[in-house]
Amino acid sequence: MMKQKKSVVVIGSGFGGLTTAIKLLNKGFQVTVLEKNEQIGGRASVLEKNGFKFDMGPTVITVPEIFRSLFEESGKNLDNYVELLPVYPFYRIYFDDKSKFDYGTPEDNIRQIKELEPEDLNGYRRMLKDIEPIYKKGYLELATKPFLTVFSMLKIAPLLFKLKGYLTNYQFVSRYVQNNKLRQVFSFHPLLIGGNPFSVPSIYSLIQYIEKEYGIWYPRGGTGRLVKSMGQLIEELGGEIKLNSEVVNLEITDKRVTGVMIKSGEVLHPDFVVSNADVATTYTKLIDKRWRKKNSNKRYEKAKYSxxxxxxxxxxxxxxxxxxxxxxxxxxxxxxxxxxxxxxxxxxxxxxxxxxxxxxxxxxxxxxxxxxxxxxxxxxxxxxxxxxxxxxxxxxxxxxxxxxxxxxxxxxxxxxxxxxxxxxxxxxxYQSYKGTGFSLEPTMRQSAYFRPHNRSEDITNLYISGAGTHPGAGLPGVVASGEITANLIDEDAHA
Ligand SMILES: Cc1cc2nc3c(=O)[nH]c(=O)nc-3n(C[C@H](O)[C@H](O)[C@H](O)COP(=O)(O)OP(=O)(O)OC[C@H]3O[C@@H](n4cnc5c(N)ncnc54)[C@H](O)[C@@H]3O)c2cc1C
Incomplete structure (x- = not known):
């Protein structure tokens, strides 16, 4: 007898939701994506008006490899779906006095630092050297691992200390460069994922290292083209995407989701549910509070937001x-x-x-x-x-x-x-709690184990992917969260 495939409903089609769906399809699950809006992509929606095409959200693609490998593991080649073009400089930065810095490769940065503040040259070189282990540990190792127990956090505490994780991003950068303009150039990166450089830990300096390692890319046709490609891939892999399908309630029995109710009144009964909708909205609006010990309304009222x-x-x-x-x-x-x-x-x-x-x-x-x-x-x-x-x-x-x-x-x-x-x-x-751009702020107390978990702390067959869970906002972050979530479901389905 043929074994029935386990079914998964993914609520929301942001990059995190699309990634989870692709990964689960590749692992043999039956997947349905429910999206509230008229198009997929979430914050990466597209506005078309009078012949113009506007990507409404993300525009900077930093690690094309994450998309390449998603397609590769599905037996496809990303290049057949979308063309990625390099963008240079990574950013032009104008200061208030209208002077500028074309931020790019270390060589180009060094050339400009020489003109602006030669005394900061050595500091910049030292900073890059010191960020390398942060990037290797923080991005290459920890970003794709779930943090589900206190022990998992305790295990990395000495490392965080060694890497000066107790400094804020701005304090970290200021130890290496003295010039105020340069301090801004090398510390603004956490803003790209919704964090204040003056409060998030120095770990997020790894973003500038990611840019150095991978460059910055643009999908021809816009980020929307990349989204469309992922949607196409889901359908080619046998998944289903339902647009205009807002989930209004999760029915829970004995700490399990037993029904996913769509606004039309239709109720689905999957084995597993992934919410890619804003995490605070998922818990506070879709799930009756008697099932939420850890994810109480208070938790989300008290949290710090981007x-x-x-x-x-x-x-x-x-x-x-x-x-x-x-x-x-x-x-x-x-x-x-x-x-x-x-x-x-x-x-x-x-x-x-x-x-x-x-x-x-x-x-x-x-x-x-x-x-x-x-x-x-x-x-x-x-x-x-x-x-x-x-x-x-x-x-x-x-x-x-x-x-x-x-x-x-x-x-x-x-x-x-x-x-x-x-x-x-x-x-x-987007049903974003408090209308934030990037969900919870990535402060130390809201990172890794302290961020809402990828496997729900309260509901046994509910998982979270997207900006509000580990590792956090930004495309590399939410794609990693999609991967973590799919792996957890696969593990749990075979437990
Ligand atoms: C303006 C802007 C610019 C950005 N620029 C960059 C950038 O250049 N590079 C970068 O890496 N990152 C950037 N980011 C961050 C990045 O875009 C986000 O972190 C990421 O796209 C969020 O993805 P997500 O998976 O969390 O889902 P989201 O994009 O938040 O999507 C969630 C989806 O869930 C749907 N949904 C919500 N509630 C329900 C419901 N009840 N039922 C069904 N569906 C529901 C929503 O409609 C939405 O489609 C930017 C963000 C913004 C806002």
């Missing part, structure tokens, strides 16, 4: 060839601004931003002779008392005026399309 983001997707009928694909525009304050965003939760008058111009690398993203952009401004999450219905329009005007005055000459008269996305939209479109 910032949110204010975005403007816009297009111009003018080209801006002098710009770079990725640009970070720093404002006059660094620590103070981050304190306003993360701690005081106020919208400051000044701001820093990230400007994305994909049509420079890939003209397909905009109509001929046009340029496609997005600008992202880190802002407080919904714990702040900000009325985004009013503030959204005001901030849009302020940010576009700023760009027109300093970086994109003639922007206002050449603007042909624009659309904003506020913290309210993160909460409604």
């Amino acid at each position: 910032m949110s983001l204010f975005l403007i997707y816009f297009g111009t009928k003018k080209k801006y060839p002098e710009m770079k694909h990725h640009t970070i525009i720093l404002g006059p304050r660094y620590k103070g601004l981050l304190e306003d965003i993360f701690k005081k939760k106020i919208l400051a008058d000044d701001f820093s931003s990230y400007l994305h111009v994909p049509s420079l690398t890939d003209p397909e993203m905009a109509p001929k002779g046009h340029e496609a952009f997005y600008i992202l401004v880190p802002v407080p999450n919904l714990d702040a008392d900000i009325n985004w219905k009013e503030m959204g329009a005001k901030l849009k005007t302020k940010v576009l005026n700023f760009l027109d005055e300093f970086y994109l000459e003639g922007l206002l008269e050449n603007l042909v399309v624009d659309e904003i996305f506020t913290p309210n939209d993160f909460a409604t479109r």
Whole structure:
């Protein structure tokens, strides 16, 4: 008699959910992905408007190998689905005095440090040397292992100490470079995964090492093309993806999910459930509180969260060839601004931003002779008392005026399309708790064992993949969480 395949429902189709689905299909499970929205990808959704194509979220692909190996283990070649193009410099960084640093390979960084602050050269070289073991342990070893017991955490404590994990990322960088501009250039990375460089541990300095090792890549057609490829792969492997299928309740009996209820009223009864939806929303909204000892409402009310983001997707009928694909525009304050965003939760008058111009690398993203952009401004999450219905329009005007005055000459008269996305939209479109951009902040007390576990602490056949669980936000992080989750289910199915 043929053995029946074990069934899994994956709630949510962010990169974490898609990875879990692919991995489980390869392990012989029957997989259904339920996605609330009209398209897959989660924060990596695509907005198409007036011939422009905007990736709404992630734009920087740092470790293409993780996608290559996903396809390879499925017997496919990623290159047949999407073309990856290198982007250089990794980022152009503008300081408030309009001077710039083209952040890239160590050789190019060294050349620019020589001009800016020769005394920091040795420090930079030492820093890279000291980050190498952090990267090797933290990324290559620990990011793909689950942290399910206190013992697993105790085991790595001496190592964390040795690697100076007790320093914040900014303190760590400041031990090596003295120049204020360089301190910003080499410490901003945790912001890419929702962490304040002044509070997250120095372990996250490994992000700059990842960039050095793998470079920065862009999928032709945008990040959305990569998402589409993963969706196609799921279907080729026999998985099912159901769009417009919001899960509204998880029925629990004896600490097991026995029913996954979709908004339409349909109820599925899989053997295992993976939630790739925001972890705080999963527990507090989908599961009755009597089943949640560890994942109580209090846990999620008390947790520290990443910032949110204010975005403007816009297009111009003018080209801006002098710009770079990725640009970070720093404002006059660094620590103070981050304190306003993360701690005081106020919208400051000044701001820093990230400007994305994909049509420079890939003209397909905009109509001929046009340029496609997005600008992202880190802002407080919904714990702040900000009325985004009013503030959204005001901030849009302020940010576009700023760009027109300093970086994109003639922007206002050449603007042909624009659309904003506020913290309210993160909460409604993605059901992100407190409207954050990156779920829980990756502080030491919310990392590894202390982060919500990949195998639920409360429900026996529930698993979590995505930004709010180990190892954390960012594509390498959520893809690793997808892998961990699939391995745990495979282990448990055969236990
Ligand atoms: C603007 C922005 C820019 C970023 N830039 C980068 C970058 O350049 N590089 C990088 O590596 N990372 C970047 N990140 C971080 C990265 O995008 C995220 O960490 C990652 O995409 C999150 O993936 P996830 O697996 O956690 O799922 P998510 O993307 O959060 O997706 C979760 C999915 O679950 C669905 N869902 C929620 N509730 C339900 C429900 N009840 N029923 C069914 N479905 C549900 C949602 O609709 C969504 O599709 C960026 C993030 C943002 C917001």
